[in-house]
Amino acid sequence: MLNRTADSVARATPEPLARRVRGISDKGLAWLFISPTILLLLAINIFPLFWAIYLSFTNYRANRPNEVVKNLGFANYKRILGDQDIWIAMQTTAHFVFWTILLQTLIGFTLAWLIDRKFRGHAFWTTIILVPMMLSPAVVGNFWRFLYEPQIGLFAYAVSFVSGIPPTNIQMLSNVSLAPWSIIIVDTWMWTPYVMLICLAGLRSIPEYIYEAAEVDRASNWRQFWSITLPMALPFIMLAVLFRGIENFKMFDMVNLLTGGGPGSTTEVASITLKRQAFESWRTGYSSAFAIILFVAVFGLANIYVKALNKVKQR
Amino acid sequence: MKSTLKLALGLTSAMLASTAVSNVAHAEDLTLCWAAWDPANALVELSKDFTKETGIGMKFEFVPWTNYADRFLNELNSHGKLCDLIIGDSQWIGGAAENGHYVKLNDFFDKEKISMDDFVPATVVGYSEWPKNSPNYWALPAMGDVVGWTYRKDWFSKPELQKEFKEKYGWDLAAPATFDQLKQVAEFFQKREIDGKTVYGASIYTERGSEGITMGAMDVLYSFGFKYENPDKPYEMDGFVNSDKSVKGLEFYKALYDCCTPPGASNSYMGEGVDAFKSGQVAMHMNFAFTWPGLQKDENVGGDKIGYFANPKGPDGDQFAQLGGQGISVVSYSDKQDAALKYIKWFANKDVQAKWWSLGGYSCLNAVVKDRSFPASQPYAQTFLDSMAIVKDFWAEPSYAPLLQASQKRFHDYVVAGQGSSKDALDGLVKDWTAVFQDDGKM
Numbered sequence: 063m064l065n066r067t068a069d070s071v072a073r074a075t076p077e078p079l080a081r082r083v084r085g086i087s088d089k090g091l092a093w094l095f096i097s098p099t100i101l102l103l104l105a106i107n108i109f110p111l112f113w114a115i116y117l118s119f120t121n122y123r124a125n126r127p128n129e130v131v132k133n134l135g136f137a138n139y140k141r142i143l144g145d146q147d148i149w150i151a152m153q154t155t156a157h158f159v160f161w162t163i164l165l166q167t168l169i170g171f172t173l174a175w176l177i178d179r180k181f182r183g184h185a186f187w188t189t190i191i192l193v194p195m196m197l198s199p200a201v202v203g204n205f206w207r208f209l210y211e212p213q214i215g216l217f218a219y220a221v222s223f224v225s226g227i228p229p230t231n232i233q234m235l236s237n238v239s240l241a242p243w244s245i246i247i248v249d250t251w252m253w254t255p256y257v258m259l260i261c262l263a264g265l266r267s268i269p270e271y272i273y274e275a276a277e278v279d280r281a282s283n284w285r286q287f288w289s290i291t292l293p294m295a296l297p298f299i300m301l302a303v304l305f306r307g308i309e310n311f312k313m314f315d316m317v318n319l320l321t322g323g324g325p326g327s328t329t330e331v332a333s334i335t336l337k338r339q340a341f342e343s344w345r346t347g348y349s350s351a352f353a354i355i356l357f358v359a360v361f362g363l364a365n366i367y368v369k370a371l372n373k374v375k376q377r
Numbered sequence: 378m379k380s381t382l383k384l385a386l387g388l389t390s391a392m393l394a395s396t397a398v399s400n401v402a403h404a405e406d407l408t409l410c411w412a413a414w415d416p417a418n419a420l421v422e423l424s425k426d427f428t429k430e431t432g433i434g435m436k437f438e439f440v441p442w443t444n445y446a447d448r449f450l451n452e453l454n455s456h457g458k459l460c461d462l463i464i465g466d467s468q469w470i471g472g473a474a475e476n477g478h479y480v481k482l483n484d485f486f487d488k489e490k491i492s493m494d495d496f497v498p499a500t501v502v503g504y505s506e507w508p509k510n511s512p513n514y515w516a517l518p519a520m521g522d523v524v525g526w527t528y529r530k531d532w533f534s535k536p537e538l539q540k541e542f543k544e545k546y547g548w549d550l551a552a553p554a555t556f557d558q559l560k561q562v563a564e565f566f567q568k569r570e571i572d573g574k575t576v577y578g579a580s581i582y583t584e585r586g587s588e589g590i591t592m593g594a595m596d597v598l599y600s601f602g603f604k605y606e607n608p609d610k611p612y613e614m615d616g617f618v619n620s621d622k623s624v625k626g627l628e629f630y631k632a633l634y635d636c637c638t639p640p641g642a643s644n645s646y647m648g649e650g651v652d653a654f655k656s657g658q659v660a661m662h663m664n665f666a667f668t669w670p671g672l673q674k675d676e677n678v679g680g681d682k683i684g685y686f687a688n689p690k691g692p693d694g695d696q697f698a699q700l701g702g703q704g705i706s707v708v709s710y711s712d713k714q715d716a717a718l719k720y721i722k723w724f725a726n727k728d729v730q731a732k733w734w735s736l737g738g739y740s741c742l743n744a745v746v747k748d749r750s751f752p753a754s755q756p757y758a759q760t761f762l763d764s765m766a767i768v769k770d771f772w773a774e775p776s777y778a779p780l781l782q783a784s785q786k787r788f789h790d791y792v793v794a795g796q797g798s799s800k801d802a803l804d805g806l807v808k809d810w811t812a813v814f815q816d817d818g819k820m
Contacts, residue, residue, distance in 0.1 A: 121816075125454045126476055126775070147786075212640040213658075230575075236643035238794050324585040325643050326794025327786060341447060343779035344454075 118351035125344040138351035148352065150327065151335040158246060158331060159310045163303055165250045170257030171299060175291075177258070178265040188262075195255040203319025206248045210234040210320075238328050241321050245329055249316055253309075257302040264298025265291065297375045304367055311360050332356055405716050406434040410449055410460035411703075413439035414647075415671050416520055419736035426732070427723050433716050442647060443587060450778075453478040453708070461711040462720055464519050464703045467503045472775040473706065474507035479515040480707040485718055486514060491725045497521060499768045500741040504704030509773065516704025517721050518741035520667070523764040524596045524699040526559075527654060527672055528552055528661045530684035532571055541565075552686035556597065556629060559661070559689050563637035566660035578637030579661040580653040581630075583793055584646035590792060591771065591784040593663060594630045596699040599769045600691030601626025612814050619803035626691070627799040631792045643793045654678060665701040666764065669757040670737040685760035687767065700768035702739065776813050783809035 086094070118139070121132045142148050173191060177184050194202065209217040218229035234244040268290065276286050314333040317323060323330035323338075336356065340349035409424070411417050417439045424435040438459060440448045446466065452459055453473065465473060473479045482505075486493070493501045493514060500518035507515055532538065533550050542550035546561050553559040563578030570576075582593025595603070602622025607613035617623075634642075639658050642649070647664055651671070654662040655678055673679045688698040705724060707717040723729060730742040734754070739761065740746060752759040772780045784806055791802035814820045 125450060125472065125778070127454065127456075128476060210641075230640040233641050233643070236641050236793070238796075318586075322584075322586040322644060324789055324793060326585075326790035326796050328794055338782055341451075343782045344450075345779065 114350040114353055117347050118354050120347045122347045122350075123344050124346045134347065138348050139355070141348065142352050142355060147327070148332075148335065151330050151332045154242070154327075154329065155311060155313070155331040155333075157242065158249070158313060159307055161246045162249045162253070162310050163306050165246065166254045166257045166306055167299060167303060169250065170254045170302065171261045171295075173254065173258040174261035174265055177262055191258060192255045194252045197252070199252070199315040200319065202248065202252050203316055206244075206251075207235070207320055210244055212236075235321055236325055238325055241325055241329050245313075245317055245320055248320065249310065249313070252316075253306060257306060260298050260302040260305075261295060264295035267298075268294045293377075297371060300367075300371045300374060304364065304371065307367070308360060308364060311356075405432075405713060406436055407461045407713055407716050407720060408436045408438055408459060409462040409464070409705075409720075410438045410440075410452070411464040412445045413441045414667065416667050416738045419733070419738045422736055423729065423733055423738070424720075426729070427720060430723065431716075431719060433719065435720075446587065446778075453710075456710045458708075458710050458712065460708045461713045461717045462705060463708050464705050465516070466703055467700060468771055468773045468777040468781070470504065470507045470515055470704070471773045471777065474513070474515045475775045477709055480709045480714060480718075482514045482517065482707070482721070483512070485721070489722050489725075491517070491722070495743055497741045497743060497746060497765055499700065499765060500702065500704075503700045503768065503770050503773075504702060504741075507773065516706040517725055518702075519705035519724070520702045521739040521741040521746075521761070521765055522665045522667050522701030522703075523761070523768050524592060524663060524701060525666055525669075525688060525760055525764045526552075526661055526663055526686050527669065528562075528684050528686065529657075529659075529678065529682060531682040532566070532576075532660055533684070535571075538565075552684060553689050555690045555692075556600065557692070560629070560633055560637065563633060563661060567637045572657075574657065576657065577639040577653075577659050579633065579663065580642065580645060580650045580659045581633060581638060581663045582646055582650070583634060583638070583642060583789070584644050584649075585785060585789045585793070586644075587646070588771075588781055588785065589644075589646035590788045591781060592699050592701075594627060594784075594788045594792065595769075595771060596663065596688060597630045597633075597691075598623055598626040599697035599699070600688060600695050601629065602691065602693060602695060605772065612820050614807045614810055618807050618810070619800065622693075623803055624799045627788070627791065627802060630788075631795075631799065634792050666739060666757065666761050667701070669761075670755070673756060683756075685757045687760050687763040697767050697769045698764045700770040702741075774817075776817050779813045780810055783813070 119133055119135060121134055123129065177188050177191075197205075206217075209215045212218050212230045212233045215229075217234065218232040221227065221232050222229040232240075234240045272290055272294075273286060276290060281289065312333055313331055314337065317329055317331055317334055318337075321329045323334040332352075336349055336352050339345050339352060343349075409420070411420070417437070421435075421437055424437075428434055446469075449460070449463060449465065450469070450472075451457075453463075453465075454476075463479075465479075470479075474481075485491075493505065493512075496505075496518045500521050501514075502509055504518045505514045505516045507513055533552075539550045542562075542565055545565065548558070550562070550565075553562050559579070565578070566576055567578040568575055582589040582596075584590055602620060603626055604617040604620070604623075605614065607617055638645075639653055642653070645653070647668065650662050650664045651668050653659045654664075654672060655675055657678060669685060672683055675683075688696065690696040705721060707714055707721065711717055724733075725742075727742060727744045730740040730745045734740040734745055734751075745751065746762060746765075752762065771777070771784075774780065787802045787806045787809070790796045791799060797805075811820060
């Protein structure tokens with residue numbers, strides 16, 4: 063009976079396709095299946111990257127296709143690294159990355175820790191907290207631009223109500239000192255839930271028995287937090303920092319929608335400068351070199367960070 | 378079975394034939410590319426007559442001003458066939474001509490007896506010629522435009538305000554004739570309560586992203602004595618762009634921004650200016666003339682409540698205004714150039730131009746604007762004529778984009794962000810523009 067069943071199963075099992083398609087091995091077939099994806103990847107990721115590297119050594123301008131393309135060697139790179147405006151844009155970017163990550167990590171972790179207490183209605187509050195993250199950046203940008211309006215915006219009125227300063231004097235997007243903070247506030251509002259989610263996953267992954275053992279040892283709540291919660295959630299926090307760091311290094315949409323890089327150049331982050339050089343000034347070679355520099359910077363920093371993250375995980 | 382097959386074949390053939398006929402009918406449809414704004418709607422209306430006359434259908438591709446240059450310059454640079462006709466910005470003419478994006482129209486104009494002498498001279502230089510002041514035509518002047526001012530005539534005519542103003546400044550409250558007067562009027566209205574509402578002096582251009590602050594600042598700088606270059610030595614800018622007079626002009630623009638604009642107006646261009654005026658926030662409003670027909674019709678601020686004036690005079694009595702507007706060109710990558718040229722020929726017609734003006738477009742044809750009835754045809758017609766007589770334009774070089782980006786940055790950094798001095802901004806501008814022309818091999 064058993065033999066008969068095994069026999070029928072064996073007969074019902076289809077022959078490997080490769081045997082039916084004469085001349086193609088299983089490995090060949092596997093390549094056949096993944097080759098469209100690889101070709102697509104080469105066409106839309108790898109080729110543009112190498113093309114951009116090539117262009118970065120030239121004076122090519124996309125708006126002058128008929129002009130002779132000259133090889134400039136490293137001239138574009140030298141110019142960028144010696145350009146004061148580029149360094150100011152990089153400083154502005156670093157300022158945004160630092161403050162947004164700091165605020166999002168602090169608030170995100172605190173919220174995750176509170177949600178992890180599993181108080182009554184915590185699921186409802188989790189959903190509410192996640193709402194900003196679910197909105198489109200275009201909607202968020204326009205929505206906050208209205209909130210920041212000094213004459214009709216709710217933000218100005220709320221600050222005025224608390225501080226007594228007339229709302230028309232609270233010019234978040236026009237004031238040189240306040241404009242960078244207006245973007246940091248919006249980015250923090252929108253992306254703190256994302257950090258919270260990752261931190262929450264980290265907190266929920268800590269086995270309950272470790273806390274029980276700590277209770278037996280009469281460790282205080284404070285001690286439990288510093289010795290168990292924080293170290294065990296640290297890899298998750300670091301992962302959230304990595305994701306937000308890479309995202310904010312490329313920050314474009316929110317800045318473009320809220321301030322467009324202004325007032326003056328006070329909120330002009332690297333991605334805005336890059337866009338202006340590439341698509342408004344049409345300095346394609348120059349902007350390709352700048353893009354490569356940014357890519358190398360993000361890639362290098364991310365690699366160093368990932369190594370640190372792995373060390374923390376191994377502890 | 379046979380009859381069923383025949384029927385099926387017959388139906389299929391009929392369907393294919395009808396599709397083919399419909400394709401033939403649409404084969405000559407022209408696509409016209411322009412900005413999405415009020416005059417574009419007027420052009421849609423006007424073009425219906427062209428379709429009636431020629432049977433050629435018209436399709437339109439309108440893009441908001443903020444993306445207009447990006448979108449269509451990309452289209453031209455990639456040799457796209459989307460646009461058969463394009464109404465491109467005046468500053469594009471150099472690049473479009475040198476890069477072969479536009480069809481040169483000289484032979485066509487000669488053949489069709491279209492003379493550029495029939496158009497307002499400033500619009501021919503501004504919208505059609507490249508190199509400037511040479512008889513090489515790449516566009517037909519299509520939409521005359523210039524920066525001018527509107528003001529709240531109803532507020533200006535309030536007796537109590539007139540009295541207070543006269544006591545304070547010693548002259549009658551009226552449309553300002555000089556920039557000094559303009560600032561006095563703006564200061565007078567700033568944060569004043571009118572009809573229970575706080576109002577402000579003036580709305581001016583401060584936009585950073587595209588061309589706003591350059592258009593606004595230049596509009597003032599010209600009358601203060603700013604020059605792009607040495608008239609005797611092209612591309613020599615030091616001492617002209619950053620002359621003492623230019624420095625004073627930019628200082629004035631900043632002072633006007635600081636003293637007399639509504640709160641938060643740090644990124645304001647055409648749309649924001651119209652909003653500020655329509656919502657009754659400002660006493661005066663700097664904007665291109667294309668906005669005037671819409672404001673004139675507005676129930677709250679139009680009619681008798683609105684007045685118009687050309688750009689005031691500078692300290693030495695010079696009076697200039699920033700040119701806007703565009704010419705219409707045939708795109709050299711279009712497969713329908715013959716039909717597109719037919720449209721240009723039709724558009725150059727006097728009756729069509731007269732209707733263009735009546736629908737809200739700004740004709741550049743002398744026969745229309747020099748007609749005796751023209752100044753009285755609309756409340757803003759005379760101001761338009763006065764303004765068009767004093768126009769100057771930004772660089773129209775092939776490198777206009779980096780030139781514009783440099784001025785946007787330098788002006789915004791100084792005027793809005795308050796960084797450095799007027800002299801620093803203009804010295805920096807000379808440096809940036811010199812680098813652009815050196816890259817182009819022109820210096």
